[in-house]
Amino acid sequence: MLRYLVHKIPSVLGVTVVASMVAFALPRLAPGDPAVALVEGDADPATIEALRAEMGLDLPLWEQYLRWVGNLLQGDLGNSYLLNRPVSQLIGARMESTIELTVAATLLMIVVGLVFGILGGSRLTPWARTAVDAWNTFFIAVPAYLVGLLLILFFGIYNRVLPVSGEVAVLDDPNFGLQYLILPALALSLPAAATVSRLVQTSMLTNRGEDFVDLAVSKGVSPRRITTRHVARNSLGTAAVVVGLRIGDLLAGSLLIELIFARNGLGSLAVGAVQQRDYLLVQVLILFAVVIAILAQLASEITLAALDPRIRLG
Structure with a gap:
């Protein structure tokens, strides 16, 4: 397993470097200038140029990137x-809400x-x-934001069972915190869960035609045991890979879900940063999301390698 991890490190580092370049370039592709966005009213070009120099925006792009x-x-x-x-303070103040939502949805x-x-493959x-x-x-066809709006309609307006706006930290008050967390977590997780379910179901139906299942049947193993100990167990590798891929999507989707449910997480911070051309904040938020997705994918590959020795031996 250690050798498997060592072989993965170069690819992880390479993807991270490319992600940093993309995170640096994307904000600069949008029209507008942070210096112009900062000044109030009309400002003379000398003031804007002085502000650009103070922020380091007058340097060549490659030098700005290397400094960053x-x-x-x-x-x-x-x-x-x-x-x-400091960007670290801004993200740290909002991260708890986003982590709460992403963990619950995961x-x-x-x-x-x-x-x-497993039910579908049984x-x-x-x-x-x-x-x-x-x-x-x-749920595969319906996007997360539409699921969120439907949940708000049925459980927040028609029935008024759960709160649909705002948040309470779960660690501060578990009772009220969970009430505020249920609907956004469901909205974010159900489309992703449908994808996991469909692939696990397909994998189980495929595994039912394998020789090891025929051998178990010939030995008189009960259908329930065949499903749980043989078919489902050999389909968990597919689930591990899909879960790793979807965690990055959950983190990205949480930004929109936070806006719909008025949660004070990284979503509102990202929207404000994009609107005001706050390059440094946008760059770090993009890179943060990508790194989390990379680590989640690596964790899923490690899990798959632990479940299937052929992966790590290869």
Whole structure:
């Protein structure tokens, strides 16, 4: 396993470097100038140029990039142009909300995806299989933000069961915190869970045709044991890879879900940073999301290698 991890390090570092270049370039492709956005009313060109020089925007792009990366390697994320505060403080103040939502959505995605995937891949009655297929098809087709709006409509307006706006930290007040967390976590997790469910179901149906299943049947192993100990277990590798891929999507999707449910997380911070051309803040937020996605994918590959020795031996 250690050799497997060592072989993965170069690719992880390479993807991270490319991600840093993309994070640096994307904000600069948008029209506008941070210096112009900062000045109030009309300002003369000399004032704008002085402000650009103060922010380092008058330097060549390659020098700006190298300075930014050098500061990152030293643990310095820079200061927000707009708020004139360290980026690390701004992200740290909002990160708890986003982490809460992403972790809750990830747990729901895993549980719901595996349960429906295993049910769909089991020897169910035709109506049960149809119900699972319809569930998966619906949530794969419907984006997370629309699921969020439907949940708000049914559980927040028509029935008024759960709060649909604002948040309370779960660690501060678990009771109220969970009430505020349920709907956004469901909105974010259900489309991803449907994808996990569909792929686990397909993998299980494929594994049912393998020789090891025929051998177990010939030995008189019960159908339930064949499903749980043989078919489902050999389909977990697919689930591990899909979960790793979807965590990055959950983190990105949480930004929009936070806006819909008025949560004070990284979503509102990112929107404000983009609108005000706050390059440093936007760069760090993009790179943060990409790094989390890379680490999640690496964790899924490690899990797959642990489940299937052929992966790490190869």
